[in-house]
Amino acid sequence: MTATPDSATPPAAHRVIEPLYAEILRRNQGEKEFHQAVREVLETLGPVLAQRPEFVDARIIERICEPERQLIFRVPWSDDSGDIHVNRGFRVEFSSSLGPYKGGLRFHPSVNLGIVKFLGFEQIFKNALTGMPIGGGKGGSDFDPKGRSDAEIMRFCQSFMTELHRHLGEYTDVPAGDIGVGGREIGYLFGQYKRITNRYESGVLTGKGLGWGGALVRTEATGYGCVMFTAEMLRSQGDSLDGRRIAVSGSGNVAIYAIEKAQQLGATVVTCSDSDGYVVDEKGIDLALLKEIKEAGRGRVSEYAERRPEARFVPGTGVWSVPCDVALPCATQNELHEADALALVRNGVKAVAEGANMPTTPEAVRVFQEAGVAFAPGKAANAGGVATSALEMQQNASRDSWTFAHTEERLAEIMRHIHDSCYTTAERYGSPGNYVVGANIAGFELVADAMLAQGLI
Ligand code: NDP
Numbered sequence: 001m002t003a004t005p006d007s008a009t010p011p012a013a014h015r016v017i018e019p020l021y022a023e024i025l026r027r028n029q030g031e032k033e034f035h036q037a038v039r040e041v042l043e044t045l046g047p048v049l050a051q052r053p054e055f056v057d058a059r060i061i062e063r064i065c066e067p068e069r070q071l072i073f074r075v076p077w078s079d080d081s082g083d084i085h086v087n088r089g090f091r092v093e094f095s096s097s098l099g100p101y102k103g104g105l106r107f108h109p110s111v112n113l114g115i116v117k118f119l120g121f122e123q124i125f126k127n128a129l130t131g132m133p134i135g136g137g138k139g140g141s142d143f144d145p146k147g148r149s150d151a152e153i154m155r156f157c158q159s160f161m162t163e164l165h166r167h168l169g170e171y172t173d174v175p176a177g178d179i180g181v182g183g184r185e186i187g188y189l190f191g192q193y194k195r196i197t198n199r200y201e202s203g204v205l206t207g208k209g210l211g212w213g214g215a216l217v218r219t220e221a222t223g224y225g226c227v228m229f230t231a232e233m234l235r236s237q238g239d240s241l242d243g244r245r246i247a248v249s250g251s252g253n254v255a256i257y258a259i260e261k262a263q264q265l266g267a268t269v270v271t272c273s274d275s276d277g278y279v280v281d282e283k284g285i286d287l288a289l290l291k292e293i294k295e296a297g298r299g300r301v302s303e304y305a306e307r308r309p310e311a312r313f314v315p316g317t318g319v320w321s322v323p324c325d326v327a328l329p330c331a332t333q334n335e336l337h338e339a340d341a342l343a344l345v346r347n348g349v350k351a352v353a354e355g356a357n358m359p360t361t362p363e364a365v366r367v368f369q370e371a372g373v374a375f376a377p378g379k380a381a382n383a384g385g386v387a388t389s390a391l392e393m394q395q396n397a398s399r400d401s402w403t404f405a406h407t408e409e410r411l412a413e414i415m416r417h418i419h420d421s422c423y424t425t426a427e428r429y430g431s432p433g434n435y436v437v438g439a440n441i442a443g444f445e446l447v448a449d450a451m452l453a454q455g456l457i
């Protein structure tokens with residue numbers, strides 16, 4: 001497979017990008033999600049490389065695609081019956097050009113090096129777009145938290161941190177949550193870090209509990225930010241979310257708070273899902289019930305339909321067949337395929353914003369772009385979470401804590417700033433309305449300029 005630069009790319013830039021991508025495939029074999037994430041970025045960089053040949057001369061792309069450091073480690077732990085398990089832990093410290101490595105930890109049986117590298121690579125540009133002083137990294141484990149007791153989760157987190165702690169620090173590397181890692185896990189990880197280092201180093205992890213260094217709005221921030229970004233996209237077309245029908249996938253942290261903000265802005269959210277299937281609720285999702293099932297009970301969305309007569313549960317992956325004006329994929333990578341995009345377009349979708357990381361396949365992105373649907377890539381639309389993590393770090397550094405209203409306003413400002421810089425960058429580089437081009441180039445320029453200034457590192 002080749003990286004085919006888009007039509008705005010001058011021929012000289014084709015000659016740079018294609019061999020680079022071939023080399024990345026050769027050196028990172030089998031890492032298909034990483035290849036996909038790199039290809040999507042490289043395909044859009046042609047116009048900036050043509051205007052800034054110093055980036056090519058300094059081999060910025062080769063350097064940016066190679067993590068600064070990759071850590072893989074054994075995580076042994078014992079379950080409640082005393083049986084011993086061995087999982088694999090990862091931390092990929094991708095880029096520290098703009099600040100300490102920053103990015104979440106994912107606990108899911110599918111986690112492997114290629115997935116952590118795709119997430120870390122995306123995180124570099126996302127974090128740059130926020131305008132906050134944070135580099136890019138990601139980590140996690142192939143540990144499956146489903147069905148595990150609190151005590152088992154705690155022992156796993158303690159074992160994971162016993163190895164990882166030596167690589168972390170508030171000025172070095174600052175993890176947070178992602179799939180399978182929420183407030184409970186961050187608590188156990190923080191406790192073990194503190195115990196091993198004998199330091200109350202609040203800024204070493206984000207997503208902490210509100211009583212011990214956490215920040216208001218961090219829990220809500222990714223979902224809220226995604227909907228704020230969607231509202232900005234619609235506003236630029238003279239439209240709004242008020243009265244709109246929205247389809248959301250997922251029912252975890254990002255999905256729940258995307259639903260909450262969409263409802264606050266007057267929309268009706270008619271779906272949510274998990275890996276078993278999806279729920280359709282024409283009256284609008286009852287968020288209190290969903291939170292009770294998912295946040296308090298750690299249950300399944302099928303229970304939602306059992307408890308709410310207006311709703312129905314459909315097993316499988318067909319959530320995108322439900323007609324909607326706006327689609328917000330908030331579950332996981334490659335969950336929205338070409339056939340789903342065609343169905344959404346047929347049903348009149350106007351905007352799609354990625355709450356999850358890379359949920360839309362490249363073929364599906366092309367369907368939306370060709371149909372003129374406003375499409376926001378995750379590195380722009382879901383940046384509210386990590387941006388609020390950076391606000392948490394600010395509060396930790398100044399030993400302060402801000403109100404909900406103040407922090408939410410800061411988040412809204414950041415999402416407006418990200419929207420506007422993607423919008424104007426896309427225009428400037430000859431692809432008006434293309435938020436993928438805008439996000440990739442705007443993020444890349446910030447990191448590339450910092451790398452040039454910092455010498456050959
Ligand atoms: P959670 O663990 O809270 O929720 C994940 C949701 O996605 C669950 O509903 C889960 O269903 C579903 N899901 C996960 N894996 C799969 C799969 N392989 N197939 C189908 N469904 C799946 O995670 P988050 O809400 O935090 O994360 C969701 C997405 O958002 C991820 O892509 C993450 O990288 C991204 N993200 C998260 C941020 C954050 O701050 N948390 C910030 C920015 C992006 P089930 O329970 O059945 O597994």
Ligand code: 2IT
Nearest residue numbers: 103104176178385386389
């Ligand atoms: O994908 C992401 O941006 C996250 N999981 C949040 C990272 C963070 O450090 O808050």
